[in-house]
Amino acid sequence: MKNTFIHKQAVIGTNVNIGNCVTIEDDVIIGKNTQIGNNVSILRGTRIGENCQIHSNAVLGGIPQDLKYKGEYTFLEIGHNNIIREFVTINKGTISKGTTSIGNSNLIMSNAHIGHDCAIGNNCIIGFSVGMAGEVTVEDWSNISGLTAIHQFSSIGENTMISGLSRVVKDIPPYIMVAHEPLRFAGINTVGLKRREFDSCKIDELKAIYKIIFQEKRNTKFALELVKSEFEQTLERDKILNFICNSKRGILKGIEF
Structure with a gap:
């Protein structure tokens, strides 16, 4: 050395x-x-x-x-x-x-x-x-x-x-x-996600959740309430909701689906 x-x-x-x-x-x-x-x-x-x-x-x-x-x-x-x-x-x-x-x-x-x-x-x-x-x-x-x-x-x-x-x-x-x-x-x-062995049903669920979040025209708070009411409670759903609720900088914008 x-x-x-x-x-x-x-x-x-x-x-x-x-x-x-x-x-x-x-x-x-x-x-x-x-x-x-x-x-x-x-x-x-x-x-x-x-x-x-x-x-x-x-x-x-x-x-x-x-x-x-x-x-x-x-x-x-x-x-x-x-x-x-x-x-x-x-x-x-x-x-x-x-x-x-x-x-x-x-x-x-x-x-x-x-x-x-x-x-x-x-x-x-x-x-x-x-x-x-x-x-x-x-x-x-x-x-x-x-x-x-x-x-x-x-x-x-x-x-x-x-x-x-x-x-x-x-x-x-x-x-x-x-x-x-x-x-x-x-x-x-x-x-x-597929590499992490997420199945197609779970990926479809995530797509549907983010479609609401990024297409809802009123506001993010309303979109999160909509996700909470329309999707059963899952680990992934709650991680998304908690992340966005706790965001201090705000989340980035979406695109049209």
Whole structure:
């Protein structure tokens, strides 16, 4: 390990492979069987789980790019089985939430940036050069294509597919695809849902729910009441209703079915 610095107070698990010119600061925890490439910087307050791959030139746990940050002690928590590719940067939290969190089994492609206090779920794909501002929430099984820019405080629901070069300034409810400029609903994420073994009846149910939500001309509140009255209670129906009810930025617009 040429020119590698590992602070004596860092906790390194068994069978961790560390490349050349790596910096690992104090109060860092790295789980077993994790692989760390050349020129990686892992900064204080970072926790990394087991069986992760951290590729060359990644910077994990850097201070927030937020002028409100005043040096408070915060964290970056990364789960197990994640692949973090070249030149990825992930900042730790601020006093707002205290922690930036990455779940398990995510693929974060090269040059992506994840800002302070973001919360990424499990099994997500974050494409190359995705730029994610602070306090963004990304739920499980989301697929964000390359060069997408995501506004701070945005929420992205589970099982969504976002097309490349997108500009996300509104919340994106679960189970859908979004595309075009300005970004809008482009259908149900049928391919992704079938891969997750959603059957055709469930996909048809989701299509019918979103047809009401995006075609109702009066207002969103009325559309949600209509969905609640016309569809039996299911896990998926309630996830859609709860997501939209709790949206702080409002959801993106639809298209004609």
